[in-house]
Amino acid sequence: MGLGSISFILIVGLIIIALSVFFTFVPIMLWISALASGVPVGIITLVGMRLRRVIPHRIVNPLIKARKAGLDLTTNQLESHYLAGGNVDRVVDALIAAQRANIPLGFERAAAIDLAGRDVLQAVQMSVNPKVIETPVVAAVAMDGIEVKARARVTVRANIDRLVGGAGEETIIARVGEGIVTTIGSSKTHKDVLENPDSISHTVLNKGLDSGTAFEILSIDIADVDVGKNIGAQLQTDQAEADKRIAQAKAEERRAMAVAQEQEMRARVQEMRAKVVEAEAQVPQAMAEALRTGKLGVMDYMNMQNIMADTEMRGSIGKMGHSHKHSDDKNK
Known part of the structure; x- marks a missing residue:
C-alpha cells in the first residue's frame, strides 16, 4: 500500500470521526423536526443547550407540542424551568389541559406549582374532574355515652391559586374527622346521629374546612354509620371497680393498723408483766432485809x-x- 493510499484512509477516518462527533453534539434530526413543525430553533441554540448541559429534545419536543396547541412559549422559558429542576413536559401538558378546560393558568404559575413538588397536571385534571377522598372510620361518643362510628366521602376540587403553600389531602381528612367527632359529641343521643346522618355533613361543611388548603370541598357524604360500644356504662363499671379497689385498700390499711396497735398493746402488757414479776421477785428480799434490820x-x-x-x-x-x-x- 502506497503513501497516498494511507493518507487517503486517514483523511476518510478523520472525516468520519468528525462527522460522528458533529452529529452527536449537534442534534440535526431534532433541528429538522422542529423546522418541519414550524418551530424555528437555530443550530446555535441547540449547541448552546449542549454546552449548558441541557438535553435538547426535552426542550424542543415540549416546545413543538405547545406551539401546536397554540401556546406562546419560548425556549428560554422551558430551558430555565429545566435548569431549575422542573418537569418541562408535565408543565406543558398541564398548560394544554388548562387551555382546553378554559382554566386560567400561566406558565409562571404552572412552573411554580411544579417546582413546589405538586403534580400540576393532576391538579388541572382535578379542577375539571373532582376527586373523592374517603376518610377512615372515625369513632366518637354521644352525650348518652354510646359510641358512634362514621366514615365519610369528601368530594374535593383542586384550587389552582392555593396549590403553592396550601395544605394537602391529609389536612382535609384530619379536619373532616375533627368535624365528625364534634358533631357526634354534641348530639344528645346516638339515635339522633343515626336518624339524621346528614347533620354531620351540614355541620362539617359550615366550618369552612378547606380554608388554607389546596382544595375546595364540594360535598361531604356520610358513607356509613355504625353503633359501637357503650362507653358510658364501661366508664361507670371501671369507676366502680376502681372505687372497690380503693375501699379494699383502705380496709386493708385499717386492718394492718389495728393489728399493729394490738401487737403494740401486747408488747406493753408483756413489758408490764415483766416489771411486775421483777418487783414481786424483790419483795421477799425486801422483807428479809426489813426483818434483819428491825x-x-x-x-x-x-x-x-x-x-x-x-x-x-x-x-x-x-x-x-x-x-x-x-x-x-x-x-x-
Whole structure:
C-alpha cells in the first residue's frame, strides 16, 4: 500500500470521526423536526443547550407540542424551568389541559406549582374532574355515652391559586374527622346521629374546612354509620371497680393498723408483766432485809400473812360463786 493510499484512509477516518462527533453534539434530526413543525430553533441554540448541559429534545419536543396547541412559549422559558429542576413536559401538558378546560393558568404559575413538588397536571385534571377522598372510620361518643362510628366521602376540587403553600389531602381528612367527632359529641343521643346522618355533613361543611388548603370541598357524604360500644356504662363499671379497689385498700390499711396497735398493746402488757414479776421477785428480799434490820417486826409480818391468806380465801370463794351462777344459767 502506497503513501497516498494511507493518507487517503486517514483523511476518510478523520472525516468520519468528525462527522460522528458533529452529529452527536449537534442534534440535526431534532433541528429538522422542529423546522418541519414550524418551530424555528437555530443550530446555535441547540449547541448552546449542549454546552449548558441541557438535553435538547426535552426542550424542543415540549416546545413543538405547545406551539401546536397554540401556546406562546419560548425556549428560554422551558430551558430555565429545566435548569431549575422542573418537569418541562408535565408543565406543558398541564398548560394544554388548562387551555382546553378554559382554566386560567400561566406558565409562571404552572412552573411554580411544579417546582413546589405538586403534580400540576393532576391538579388541572382535578379542577375539571373532582376527586373523592374517603376518610377512615372515625369513632366518637354521644352525650348518652354510646359510641358512634362514621366514615365519610369528601368530594374535593383542586384550587389552582392555593396549590403553592396550601395544605394537602391529609389536612382535609384530619379536619373532616375533627368535624365528625364534634358533631357526634354534641348530639344528645346516638339515635339522633343515626336518624339524621346528614347533620354531620351540614355541620362539617359550615366550618369552612378547606380554608388554607389546596382544595375546595364540594360535598361531604356520610358513607356509613355504625353503633359501637357503650362507653358510658364501661366508664361507670371501671369507676366502680376502681372505687372497690380503693375501699379494699383502705380496709386493708385499717386492718394492718389495728393489728399493729394490738401487737403494740401486747408488747406493753408483756413489758408490764415483766416489771411486775421483777418487783414481786424483790419483795421477799425486801422483807428479809426489813426483818434483819428491825424495820419490820415479827407480829407485823404475821399480820401481813394473815391478811394475804384472808384475801386469797375471799378470792377463791368469789370464783366459786361465779362458777355456780354460770352453771345455773346454762341449766336454765
